[in-house]
Structure formats: C-alpha cells, structure tokens
Amino acid sequence: MIKNKETFRQQKKVQNSIFTFLAFAFFVFSMLQLNIVPERIVRSIDRLGYIFSNMFPPVTNEPLNLFGAAIESIQVAILGTILGVLISLFLAVLAAKNLTFSPYLSYFIKAFAGFVRAVPALIWALLFIVAVGLGPTPGILALAINSIGMLVKVYGEALEEIDMGIVEALESAGATKLQVILQGVFPSVLTAFTAWSLFRLDVNIRYSAILGVVGAGGIGWELMKAAQMSRYDEALMVTIVIFGMVMSAEVISEFMKKRTNAATAQALN
Amino acid sequence: MMETILEIKHLNKTYPDGTEALKDISLSVKKGEFIVIIGPSGAGKSTFLRSINRLSEPSGGEILFHGEDIVKANRAKLRKIRRNIGMIFQGFNLVKRLPTVRNVLHGKLGYMSTWKGALGLFGQEEVEEALDILERVGLEKQAFKRADELSGGQQQRVAIARAINQSPSMILADEPIASLDPNASRVVMDYLQKACRDEGFTTIVNLHQVDFAKEYADRIVGIKNGEVYFDGPVHELTEDVIKAIYATDKEAMPV
Ligand SMILES: Nc1ncnc2c1ncn2[C@@H]1O[C@H](COP(=O)(O)OP(=O)(O)OP(=O)(O)O)[C@@H](O)[C@H]1O
Numbered sequence: 001m002i003k004n005k006e007t008f009r010q011q012k013k014v015q016n017s018i019f020t021f022l023a024f025a026f027f028v029f030s031m032l033q034l035n036i037v038p039e040r041i042v043r044s045i046d047r048l049g050y051i052f053s054n055m056f057p058p059v060t061n062e063p064l065n066l067f068g069a070a071i072e073s074i075q076v077a078i079l080g081t082i083l084g085v086l087i088s089l090f091l092a093v094l095a096a097k098n099l100t101f102s103p104y105l106s107y108f109i110k111a112f113a114g115f116v117r118a119v120p121a122l123i124w125a126l127l128f129i130v131a132v133g134l135g136p137t138p139g140i141l142a143l144a145i146n147s148i149g150m151l152v153k154v155y156g157e158a159l160e161e162i163d164m165g166i167v168e169a170l171e172s173a174g175a176t177k178l179q180v181i182l183q184g185v186f187p188s189v190l191t192a193f194t195a196w197s198l199f200r201l202d203v204n205i206r207y208s209a210i211l212g213v214v215g216a217g218g219i220g221w222e223l224m225k226a227a228q229m230s231r232y233d234e235a236l237m238v239t240i241v242i243f244g245m246v247m248s249a250e251v252i253s254e255f256m257k258k259r260t261n262a263a264t265a266q267a268l269n
Numbered sequence: 270m271m272e273t274i275l276e277i278k279h280l281n282k283t284y285p286d287g288t289e290a291l292k293d294i295s296l297s298v299k300k301g302e303f304i305v306i307i308g309p310s311g312a313g314k315s316t317f318l319r320s321i322n323r324l325s326e327p328s329g330g331e332i333l334f335h336g337e338d339i340v341k342a343n344r345a346k347l348r349k350i351r352r353n354i355g356m357i358f359q360g361f362n363l364v365k366r367l368p369t370v371r372n373v374l375h376g377k378l379g380y381m382s383t384w385k386g387a388l389g390l391f392g393q394e395e396v397e398e399a400l401d402i403l404e405r406v407g408l409e410k411q412a413f414k415r416a417d418e419l420s421g422g423q424q425q426r427v428a429i430a431r432a433i434n435q436s437p438s439m440i441l442a443d444e445p446i447a448s449l450d451p452n453a454s455r456v457v458m459d460y461l462q463k464a465c466r467d468e469g470f471t472t473i474v475n476l477h478q479v480d481f482a483k484e485y486a487d488r489i490v491g492i493k494n495g496e497v498y499f500d501g502p503v504h505e506l507t508e509d510v511i512k513a514i515y516a517t518d519k520e521a522m523p524v
C-alpha cells in the first residue's frame with residue numbers, strides 16, 4: 001500500500017512538471033507568434049504613461065449626454081431582463097421534464113438554451129444590429145436572448161425539483177395545467193426565481209455598459225467616442241460613471257433580494 | 270343509503286415495469302358509505318385509490334361514477350369528474366408558501382375558467398366560503414398563516430378543507446394519518462368523519478392502522494396482492510381474517 005502511494009506521488013510529480021513545461025512552451029510560442037516582443041511591451045508602457053497623464057483630471061463636456069446615456073444603458077438592461085424573464089418562464093415550464101408536454105420538446109428547448117448561452121452577448125448585439133439597425137433595440141434583444149440561455153437552465157432545474165404532490169393535488173381537484181403551474185408550481189419556486197432574475201439583472205447592467213461599444217445603445221458609445229478622439233480625460237469620466245452604475249446595481253439588487261425574501265409571504269397574500 | 274355511487278368492474282393495473290398492482294378488482298360503493306381499505310404494504314391500496322380519479326391510469330376495466338365511466342372520459346370530462354372527487358394525501362400536498370386560505374380556495378379551481386383560476390381571481394364570496402370551511406376544521410385563526418407554518422395535523426385539516434371546498438360527492442384519502450402522531454391522527458380522522466357525515470360524502474380511506482379502521486369504518490375492504498381479499502362490515506373482520514390479510518406468503522405456507 002505504502003509503496004503504491006509513493007509511486008503514485010512520484011508519477012503525479014512527473015506529470016505536473018510535464019504540464020508546467022508544456023504550458024510555459026505554449027506561452028513563449030504564443031508571444032512570438034503574436035509578435036509580442038519585449039521592446040514592444042516596454043514601448044507600450046511608455047504609451048500607457050502618456051494616456052494616464054492625459055486622463056487627469058476626468059472631465060465631461062456634455063454632462064447631460066453622459067447622464068442620458070447611463071440611463072439608457074440601465075433601461076436597456078431592465079427591459080432586456082424583463083423580456084428575458086418572461087420568455088424564460090414560459091420556456092422553462094416546457095423544458096422541465098416533470099411538467100413538459102413531450103420529452104422531445106424538453107430536449108429541444110434545453111439544446112436551444114445551451115446554444116444561446118454559448119454565444120456571447122456582444123455577438124448577439126452585432127447580429128441584432130444587422131437585423132434591426134443601431135440603437136437600444138438590438139441591445140435589449142441581445143440581453144434578452146442571452147438571459148434566456150441562462151434563465152431557462154436555472155429555472156428549469158428549480159422546476160424539476162418541485163414536489164410533484166402539489167401538482168397531483170391540484171390536478172385531482174380538477175385544475176387545468178395552466179392553473180396548476182400558476183397556482184401551485186410558481187409560488188413554490190418564487191424565491192429561487194426571484195434570486196436568479198435579480199442576479200441576471202445585475203449581469204445585464206454590466207453587459208449593457210459595454211454593448212454601446214458596438215453601437216447597441218447606452219453609455220458604451222460615449223466611451224467609444226472619447227477613446228477614438230483620444231480624449232482620455234473624458235474616457236475616464238465615462239468609466240467612473242459606468243463604475244458607479246454597476247456598483248449601485250449590485251447594492252440595489254442585494255437590497256431587493258433581502259426584501260423579497262422577507263416579503264414573499266405577504267406579497268402572495 | 271341505497272343508491273350506488275361508484276361501481277368498479279374488473280379493474281386492472283399493470284405498471285410499465287410489469288408489476289401487476291391490481292388484478293380484476295370489482296367493488297360497488299353506496300352513497301354515503303365510509304369505507305376503509307386495509308392491507309399489507311405493496312398490496313395495491315394506493316394504486317387502487319389513485320386509479321379511481323386516474324392519477325394512475327388503469328390498464329383495464331370500468332369505473333362507473335354516477336353512472337359515467339371514468340376510464341373512458343376525455344380531458345374535459347375527466348376534469349369535471351375530478352372536481353367532484355376530493356383527494357387527501359399522506360404528505361398533505363399543500364402549496365407550502367401560500368397562505369392557508371389560498372390553499373383552501375384551490376378546491377374551487379375545477380369550477381373556474383382556466384385564466385381566472387390561474388391568476389387566482391377568487392371572488393369575495395369564495396373567500397368567505399373558504400374561511401367558513403376553515404372554521405369548521407378549527408383553523409380560523411390560521412387562515413392567513415403560510416401553510417408550512419402549521420403543524421402536520423393542521424396541514425392535513427387544511428387539505429380536508431380544500432377537499433370540502435370542492436363540494437364533492439366523494440372523498441378519497443390515501444393514508445391521511447400515516448405521518449401524524451396518534452393524537453393528531455385522531456383529530457384528523459374525527460374531522461374527516463364529521464365532514465363526511467355532515468355533507469353526505471361517500472368516503473374511501475386507505476389506512477394501515479387496523480384499530481383506526483375498525484373505529485371509523487362502516488365497511489372494510491381488505492386488499493392483498495392486488496385482489497380484494499375481504500369485504501364486509503366491521504364486525505365480520507375477525508382476528509383470523511386480519512391475520513390472513515397481513516400474513517406474508519411465507520407465513521401462510523406450511524413449514
Ligand atoms: N410507479 C410505479 N411503478 C412501478 N411499480 C409500482 C409503482 N407504484 C407502485 N408500484 C408497485 O405496485 C404495487 C402496489 O403498490 P401500492 O403503492 O399501490 O401499494 P400500497 O398498498 O399502497 O402499499 P403501502 O401500504 O406501502 O402504501 C407494489 O408492488 C409497488 O411496488
């Protein structure tokens with residue numbers, strides 16, 4: 001036994017050093033291939049210094065525009081989340097094995113959600129810009145569909161864990177499927193659903209800040225403009241506003257989570 | 270007491286895995302009867318009860334309820350039949366996060382339009398009726414508490430109230446007291462019996478406590494290996510019969 005353990009440990013050691021070497025080799029290879037040679041790095045540090053010195057003090061020439069853009073980002077995030085939540089609620093019921101009409105439909109929706117999840121929000125934004133043009137609309141759609149990818153999965157998992165006794169009880173009282181789901185199933189998973197939806201709103205507010213970079217509305221566009229005109233002081237101001245936005249979103253969603261946990265019972269009365 | 274409300278003919282149930290849970294069961298139930306079904310674990314008691322309102326699909330036979338064959342009923346018809354049969358479960362099966370009174374209101378879903386029921390748009394009258402029923406099972410003080418704040422015995426009384434609110438003509442109860450202590454069991458059985466007497470419900474209860482069965486039943490049905498082994502009034506259920514119902518095949522075999 002002891003001998004076995006020793007040899008096992010040695011094998012593990014050899015394996016580890018091989019992996020370390022391979023990782024290092026790959027790192028050097030990538031640097032060379034991407035033409036990241038030391039003098040370039042040194043030069044970029046110079047440049048970084050220049051940018052930094054130009055960043056301070058942060059300014060904005062159009063405070064109203066900046067404020068409006070921040071609000072637009074938040075609106076995009078909220079509308080995208082609401083749309084995503086509504087569609088996900090519907091799809092998750094059809095995806096949950098214990099509630100669906102057919103197992104094939106369940107597989108299909110799960111596969112669809114998996115695919116949608118695998119494509120980043122920014123790519124969706126680009127696709128929707130092609131489809132509907134620039135502005136907040138493609139942003140909303142991109143966040144909605146990206147949310148669906150995640151929410152269908154987590155909602156579906158919560159639904160698959162419910163106590164089927166409730167479903168049987170309401171069905172045996174003559175309730176229709178829709179009644180069973182809205183009166184029996186959803187109240188049972190409300191806490192989990194609320195927590196996931198708020199978490200998603202949080203994620204979407206982060207995303208909405210960068211969606212503007214590709215032209216899907218909001219504050220990201222301001223950042224883009226400032227950077228392109230080499231107005232680093234303005235860029236810093238936009239970054240500070242984005243930071244404030246994301247921070248307050250986190251605080252608010254944390255607060256709402258606590259509140260809903262405490263007030264679910266009363267709200268349902 | 271003469272009218273037959275439920276007529277079961279040659280009921281069979283084979284589960285997909287090949288288990289023959291019910292073998293050719295025939296039973297006739299009169300209006301207002303309080304029947305207790307007893308039998309060893311795995312005999313088919315739950316399967317039998319759940320076949321009656323098709324929570325478990327029968328494999329063959331007829332179940333005539335008020336003269337209508339439940340086995341042949343389509344979805345819409347089945348829904349109408351089900352609202353006329355209250356069901357009580359061992360695990361209470363309440364929506365735990367909802368207030369007690371809302372759980373009782375759920376008994377009315379079968380009478381409401383799909384959307385009205387789904388959105389929970391219960392009228393003032395319906396709420397008052399639900400509160401009345403809660404009072405009758407002694408839970409008026411618990412009406413606005415969340416269901417999971419109640420004790421097991423209280424939760425089962427809420428389930429009884431929900432069933433009463435269906436204004437059914439029959440109640441099925443599958444081991445309603447199996448997870449309760451003796452005191453709570455007695456209280457629940459008393460309320461169930463009282464409700465059934467007051468409202469004239471026909472009642473079929475699965476129990477595994479023979480003493481409770483003898484105390485509450487008008488008629489006892491013993492099921493063994495998926496078949497009706499005994500069917501008669503309480504005084505005919507002798508110690509020997511009880512022994513035979515609960516005897517495993519091994520014990521019954523000569524050593
Ligand atoms: N879903 C199912 N799939 C396959 N077999 C089942 C299923 N449900 C029950 N059975 C089998 O059918 C038979 C009857 O089960 P049933 O639950 O009706 O018995 P019971 O008399 O209610 O037992 P208990 O007193 O333990 O509740 C048993 O052999 C059981 O294993």
Ligand SMILES: [Mg+2]
Nearest residue numbers: 314315316444
């Ligand atoms: Mg059982």
